[in-house]
Amino acid sequence: MALLSIANLQVIALSCIGALIAYRVYWEATTGAARRSLARQHGCLPPRLFRSKYWLFGLDVFLANIKAYREHRLLERWTNTLTSHNAHTLIAKVFGQTVLWTDDPENVKTMLATNFDQWSLGQERIQQMKAYLGHGIFTSEGASWKHSRDMLRPCFERSQVADISILEKHTARLLQNVPKDGATVDLQPLLHELTLDVATEFLFGRSTDAQDHGREDNACKEFIDAFEYCENPMTERNERLGFLAFFLPDRKFKKCAKAIRDFTDRIIDEEITILSQNTKDADRASTGRYVFLDELLSATQNRTVIRSELLNILLAGRDTTASLLSNLIWELSRQPAMLSRLRQEIEDSIGNDIPTYQQLKDMKYLKALINESQRMYPIVPSNSRQALHDAILPRGGGPDGQSPTIVPKGAYVAYLPWAMHRRRDVYGDDAEVFDPTRWLDEGHASSPLRPGWAYLPFSGGPRICIGQNFALTECMFVIVRLLQVFDVEQRDEEPWREKLGITCVGLGGCKVGLRPRG
């Protein structure tokens, strides 16, 4: 009996070895040889290997990343990893998946622009986001992405963005809502409400009025909370469950995804009623605005399609601009000299009037402050792409990292604007210092700064942020209006720390004191 078992085991073992050899021969014939030939043709060399203890298929890398995430220093960890290896591109295998990290602008340009068609957003990201957003500009590729982008484009034409009446209406409400007696206030949640109200009126023709705190129903707050949960489920689950969060099912996610759908459906229903009764308010009818929701309704009756497109653009337009504003106001509150220079610029160019689009565009110092805020605290500090075929990156290979390197089909490349924005060879030895003058021609050691692809707050290439101009206009408008009315005092002694989800914002919020200007 025992002998039979041993014989059986031998047969099984030999069959396994045979299958492995057969697979290897097949792989060599279909993939390996072609990959090596492509690598030879382009002079590719392997990138530097990420040194870790590497036990259990890279479990140590995974655990170290989770630990850094929980300690709000994941971005710092990734950046330090590149510097400690003296490399701009590294490779590792985590649970069998090949992953590269890069802060090399040439590599990023290749993925996002030069060889755009060879790279995907990555199926994991798409599936994860589809679970609450459905199919839209953020979760699609190829022809259907192009269709979504074409439909959105007219929203962001200059004539639409230059009409600042929506911004004035909602910013006025923010200024009414804040405490005016110098009491400490965290502006971060208020800015999230503001940008939701602006984005919904701009894109859907009707505002969610999240800033209306006297409302009886709680629907808007529930929507914001549900959206925030779905965007960053790990933030809350991590606090409650620790490492288990990565393995236990998430029932709350489903509940929140439903709340998001229900809320958006109500907006669509109300708009359908208004359109069918022809009762658009006079203000809106007279502006001739391109309202994205109305265009969708005239293009399709499919509720799921409409809802998904709306949610996709809301994700993009809402907390990104709020995070930029929050980071910048937080920084300004601790930089009295910068604040007073900005105040002077406002007084010289606008006074106490409502700024026009053109006046905002001409504010060089405010623009430099926004650039610097986005350099130090990029709202999308890390991102990734997946190779659709064996692909070439122009740099990162070989001992000096200057040779091209091959990225096998299916591998992920994580690129890090956070790290690129801190490169000393681009921004100078004071790259860690917040200094807007580096963006002005005023004799700063690294000016005139021409960072090219080393500065990437809004991404680049065909999928560059479509709302960039709108976001910058909104940000400038809110800052100008706030400073026209208030003195801003520092109320947070702690250094900036990352709160990293789909986007990144200061963990400590934006705590300031506001007093009306004398």
Ligand code: HEM
């Ligand atoms: C400071 C504010 C903003 C920042 C920093 C920002 C940044 C970005 C970045 C980095 C991407 C590329 C994402 C990727 O490739 O994975 C992106 C895409 C996008 N952004 Fe923004 N964004 C901002 C505001 C807005 C606003 C206000 C809107 C619209 C109302 C908007 C609409 C979009 C859309 C639709 C895309 C997807 C474009 C595509 O895939 O074709 N963004 N944004």
